[in-house]
Amino acid sequence: MTGETTGTVQKKKSIREISPIDVYKLLPRTNCQECRESNCMAFATRLVNGELTIHNCPPIFADEYAAARSDLEFLLAPPVRAVTFGTGAHTCTIGGKYVLQRHEFTYHNPTAVAIDVDDLMPEEDLQERVRKIAEFTYHYIGRTLSLNAVAIRSVSGDPKVFAATVRTVAGATGLPLILCTTNPVVMEAGLAEAKDRRPLMYAATEKNWKSMADLALAYHAPLVVHAGGDPALLRSLVKTLKACGITDMVLDPGTLAENGLSETIHTFTAIRASACRDLDELFGYPLLGVPLAVWIGEEISMDVLKWRETITASMLMSRYADLLIMHSLDGWVLLPQLIWRFSLYTDPRKPVSVEAGIRTFGNPGRNSPVLITTNYALTFFTVESDIKTAGLDCYLIVVDTGGLSVESAVAGRYFSAESIVKALKETDATQLVDHKTLVIPGLAARLSGETEEASGWRILVGPKDSSGLSQYLRERWPPKPA
Amino acid sequence: MAHRKNKEPARNGGNDILKIAPQLLELLKGVRQVELEDFSMEIGDLDLFIPSSGIPAMQGSSVMRQAAPQKPDVLLRELYEPRAVSYPGSVREVVLGATKASGGSRGKTVTIGGATTPAYADILIPPKNPPAISLDVFDMNISLPRVLREHIADVMDDPAEWARMNVKKFGADIITIHLMSTDPLFRDASPRDAARTVEEILQAVDVPLIIGGCGDPKKDAAVFAEVAAMAAGERLLLNSVTLDMAEAKTLGTVAAAARDHGHVLLAFTGLELNNAKELNRRLYEFIPPEQIVMDLTTVALGYGLEYSFTIHERARYAALMGDTELAHPVISAATNAWAAREAWMVMAPEYGPRELRGPVWETLNALTLLLAGIDLFMMMHPASVLTLKDVIHRLGTRNNRAGTGPVGDWVGARIS
Numbered sequence: 001m002t003g004e005t006t007g008t009v010q011k012k013k014s015i016r017e018i019s020p021i022d023v024y025k026l027l028p029r030t031n032c033q034e035c036r037e038s039n040c041m042a043f044a045t046r047l048v049n050g051e052l053t054i055h056n057c058p059p060i061f062a063d064e065y066a067a068a069r070s071d072l073e074f075l076l077a078p079p080v081r082a083v084t085f086g087t088g089a090h091t092c093t094i095g096g097k098y099v100l101q102r103h104e105f106t107y108h109n110p111t112a113v114a115i116d117v118d119d120l121m122p123e124e125d126l127q128e129r130v131r132k133i134a135e136f137t138y139h140y141i142g143r144t145l146s147l148n149a150v151a152i153r154s155v156s157g158d159p160k161v162f163a164a165t166v167r168t169v170a171g172a173t174g175l176p177l178i179l180c181t182t183n184p185v186v187m188e189a190g191l192a193e194a195k196d197r198r199p200l201m202y203a204a205t206e207k208n209w210k211s212m213a214d215l216a217l218a219y220h221a222p223l224v225v226h227a228g229g230d231p232a233l234l235r236s237l238v239k240t241l242k243a244c245g246i247t248d249m250v251l252d253p254g255t256l257a258e259n260g261l262s263e264t265i266h267t268f269t270a271i272r273a274s275a276c277r278d279l280d281e282l283f284g285y286p287l288l289g290v291p292l293a294v295w296i297g298e299e300i301s302m303d304v305l306k307w308r309e310t311i312t313a314s315m316l317m318s319r320y321a322d323l324l325i326m327h328s329l330d331g332w333v334l335l336p337q338l339i340w341r342f343s344l345y346t347d348p349r350k351p352v353s354v355e356a357g358i359r360t361f362g363n364p365g366r367n368s369p370v371l372i373t374t375n376y377a378l379t380f381f382t383v384e385s386d387i388k389t390a391g392l393d394c395y396l397i398v399v400d401t402g403g404l405s406v407e408s409a410v411a412g413r414y415f416s417a418e419s420i421v422k423a424l425k426e427t428d429a430t431q432l433v434d435h436k437t438l439v440i441p442g443l444a445a446r447l448s449g450e451t452e453e454a455s456g457w458r459i460l461v462g463p464k465d466s467s468g469l470s471q472y473l474r475e476r477w478p479p480k481p482a
Numbered sequence: 483m484a485h486r487k488n489k490e491p492a493r494n495g496g497n498d499i500l501k502i503a504p505q506l507l508e509l510l511k512g513v514r515q516v517e518l519e520d521f522s523m524e525i526g527d528l529d530l531f532i533p534s535s536g537i538p539a540m541q542g543s544s545v546m547r548q549a550a551p552q553k554p555d556v557l558l559r560e561l562y563e564p565r566a567v568s569y570p571g572s573v574r575e576v577v578l579g580a581t582k583a584s585g586g587s588r589g590k591t592v593t594i595g596g597a598t599t600p601a602y603a604d605i606l607i608p609p610k611n612p613p614a615i616s617l618d619v620f621d622m623n624i625s626l627p628r629v630l631r632e633h634i635a636d637v638m639d640d641p642a643e644w645a646r647m648n649v650k651k652f653g654a655d656i657i658t659i660h661l662m663s664t665d666p667l668f669r670d671a672s673p674r675d676a677a678r679t680v681e682e683i684l685q686a687v688d689v690p691l692i693i694g695g696c697g698d699p700k701k702d703a704a705v706f707a708e709v710a711a712m713a714a715g716e717r718l719l720l721n722s723v724t725l726d727m728a729e730a731k732t733l734g735t736v737a738a739a740a741r742d743h744g745h746v747l748l749a750f751t752g753l754e755l756n757n758a759k760e761l762n763r764r765l766y767e768f769i770p771p772e773q774i775v776m777d778l779t780t781v782a783l784g785y786g787l788e789y790s791f792t793i794h795e796r797a798r799y800a801a802l803m804g805d806t807e808l809a810h811p812v813i814s815a816a817t818n819a820w821a822a823r824e825a826w827m828v829m830a831p832e833y834g835p836r837e838l839r840g841p842v843w844e845t846l847n848a849l850t851l852l853l854a855g856i857d858l859f860m861m862m863h864p865a866s867v868l869t870l871k872d873v874i875h876r877l878g879t880r881n882n883r884a885g886t887g888p889v890g891d892w893v894g895a896r897i898s
Contacts, residue, residue, distance in 0.1 A: 101792075101795050101796075101799070102788075102791075102792055102795070103792045103795060103796050116897075118896075118897070120896070136832070138833070140784070153892075153893055153894065153895075154893070154894060155894050155895070155896055157894065180893045181893060181894075182893060202893070203893075206557065209557070210553075213553070231562040231564075232559075232560060232561055232562035234562075235560035235561070235562050236557050236558060236559050236560045237557070238560075239558045239560050240554050240557050240558045243552075243553065243554045243558060244553045244554065245553070258876070259876070261873065261876045261877065262602075262605065262876050262877045262878075262879060262880070263605065265602055265853075265877060266602060266603075266604070266605035269602065269603055270564055270603075270604075270605075273567075273603070274565070278565065282560060290892060292892050292897075293891075293892045295892070295895070295897045296891050296892050296895050296897075302898070303838075304506050307506065307842070307865075307869070310842055310846070311845060311846065311849055311869060311873065314846045314849060314850065315849055315850075315853060315873075318791070318849075318850050318853050319853060327897055330834050331829070331830075331831075331832045331833030331834040331839075332833060332834030332835070332838040332839045332842055333834070333842075335824060335833055335834075335839070336783060336824075336839075336842055336843065336846050339783060339784045339824070340783060340787070340846065340850065343783070343784065343786075343787055343788040344788055344791070346788060348788070348789075348792050352753060352786070352789055376786070377786075378781075378784075378785045378786040379785075382785070402752070403752075403753070404752050405781070405785065405786070405821075407821065408752060408779070411697035412697070412724070412726060412752065413699075413726060446667040446668075465823050465827070467823055467827065
């Protein structure tokens with residue numbers, strides 16, 4: 001794939017059109033099992049499903065397979081290029097998208113969230129802000145969600161000031177850096193301070209593209225291409241920069257909130273649709289959204305600006321942004337972004353439910369509590385995570401509610417006295433403990449009477465939210481005799 | 483049909499913002515009294531963890547590096563022609579409420595549906611009918627997060643007054659009355675009592691109504707049948723009919739009542755399109771498809787919103803590709819967002835006050851599904867309603883950048 005195409009690609013197939021056979025034909029076909037699959041066909045299937053990568057097949061990197069490997073890489077390359085910035089443990093890969101809508105396949109490379117600092121901040125404030133960015137985390141169903149990068153803005157316009165700021169930030173954090181200035185002289189000063197960090201450069205524009213191209217090549221840094229509100233110019237810049245030999249680009253079509261929100265959302269959508277559906281090469285790069293842009297302009301209450309930033313960020317994440325630059329460091333602004341990102345990038349091909357049955361946590365004894373919940377994946381993972389975090393020793397019965405949460409399952413009669421009795425029997429709960437007391441979710445409180453009658457077990461109504469389990473059991477377990 | 487038009491020219495931006503901002507501030511006030519109660523979540527190690535992807539970058543390494551090409555001296559001009567995509571199918575339009583002229587007593591009706599493209603995919607094709615917003619009213623005192631309760635504390639015991647306030651103060655297009663008191667496991671109020679409540683609301687406001695049942699397939703059928711007869715001709719949306727009703731053999735009763743008295747049915751299924759299609763097929767035996775709206779289930783952000791998002795994207799795409807069994811407008815209970823603990827729980831100070839987290843959760847839940855094609859939202863928090871209305875208006879209008887500076891100004895801006 002060279003630079004001279006105009007947007008149509010011969011032979012390139014969408015991931016949905018590639019069959020395992022297409023892939024199999026390009027593999028060594030020795031069934032060597034180095035990939036731990038039983039044979040090359042099984043490996044091909046998992047490769048097409050995006051579960052394994054070509055790197056799981058060491059033999060194909062031998063010289064004799066070079067041509068086949070190259071064909072395979074072309075075949076499997078996503079229509080939206082994956083671009084990496086930063087180095088080491090914090091390396092950030094964005095883009096690498098195969099499809100427009102998540103259900104067509106699955107999304108890869110979760111949207112990176114960068115927070116800005118600027119070169120006029122006093123050193124102390126700068127250090128403090130960088131520390132906060134690095135430390136912002138949230139524990140969510142067993143995962144740690146966090147921010148991904150620091151965007152350093154040149155507000156001074158002074159190369160020396162910018163360089164000093166880049167030096168300070170680079171020294172303070174291993175997070176990937178985004179150097180933001182449209183002045184090539186300032187950019188070079190910054191790049192010189194972050195040579196070994198593979199920072200993302202923001203940005204090449206209609207005015208500065210020649211100098212920025214030279215810098216990107218000299219420093220091996222990926223480059224954001226900016227053309228605010230002008231998709232034709234964006235394509236022109238990409239085509240030109242490709243011709244300059246630049247391969248790693250990120251697209252900034254411009255982010256506007258409020259009056260420009262409609263244009264922004266529609267432009268992001270059109271660009272990604274064009275890349276994924278029409279395989280338009282010039283739009284086949286990760287998209288940068290800048291919710292921070294809401295902070296420019298009128299003087300208005302901080303809370304309202306943060307409110308605007310959070311809705312802009314969230315909508316852009318749903319509408320294909322691969323990287324976001326934000327300003328607010330407030331938890332209520334960032335938390336929903338990180339949770340939505342985690343959710344949006346889960347694999348939609350995985351089932352909504354977990355297996356029913358009984359789970360054991362810690363080292364439960366004959367008098368440990370028996371809890372019950374539904375088999376909706378998110379419900380189960382939340383309860384599981386709360387039990388583990390609290391270090392509880394207990395049994396948890398998981399009822400098959402067809403993958404419905406407690407509230408919906410109670411309303412829909414999937415979580416009922418009947419289904420609880422059935423689950424108690426099937427899991428042989430009476431064999432595990434010496435008591436007959438079951439803790440049901442608080443949201444299923446209305447079932448307590450009928451369940452007690454139907455099961456012969458004593459029913460305790462637990463907390464409405466499993467975050468309260470630890471305290472609940474501390475206060476209520478073992479239960480006082482009825 | 484009186485309905486908000488999306489074709490009116492966009493109003494001057496500055497004024498718009500000034501109109502919105504003070505209201506939003508007002509609604510968010512009280513937020514400053516951040517609670518600093520101890521919080522129950524453990525902030526464990528602060529090690530950074532970058533969520534990794536399944537597929538590492540496949541570029542670079544072995545892609546043949548070409549000899550440095552001749553660098554261009556001038557910009558290589560490319561064109562951009564947005565490609566208009568047309569679809570073979572479209573979503574049906576459903577009219578909610580009926581005016582005097584058409585056999586009801588509503589002052590205005592609301593038409594939902596009619597999509598011919600995925601939501602906000604083509605700036606030249608705004609939604610045929612902008613998504614509408616219904617605000618909730620409950621017929622008995624229920625437990626609500628404090629931040630929701632404070633806006634309605636004065637009217638919670640008076641559904642009619644509550645409905646009036648939702649329309650006058652918060653701009654509801656539609657009112658949903660949840661007949662919780664009919665639940666056999668709560669108060670087991672009679673269908674006649676329920677019908678009386680609905681009658682009061684019909685007299686209190688002149689917008690269309692959604693009638694929410696208690697979820698018991700037998701009781702709901704009795705209540706809906708009674709309400710349907712009492713409010714004949716009003717084109718209520720009965721929320722909801724389910725496959726459970728089919729099993730309990732009450733589906734026919736409700737569907738026939740809706741047909742005979744001129745109402746609309748909300749077909750509820752749990753994140754499963756085959757079930758949604760099956761339920762619709764059963765309803766087609768009783769009622770014209772123009773009297774069916776679908777609820778495919780709305781889950782809270784953090785608790786499975788992605789399932790709702792994707793099921794709606796799939797349903798809408800299938801409908802546009804010609805699957806008529808899914809070509810119905812869709813509704814979302816954005817209020818389900820409040821089931822997320824992050825919406826109501828007191829958390830460590832770095833996550834901000836719940837007075838903000840709550841409305842943000844409801845707002846983002848709704849906005850996310852707005853992008854997946856929702857035609858009608860059931861909501862509660864006034865700030866969320868205000869924001870949704872604002873965004874729906876903006877997304878439905880053509881580009882109007884007046885009043886905004888050049889794009890990309892943010893790089894060198896001084897920001898507090």
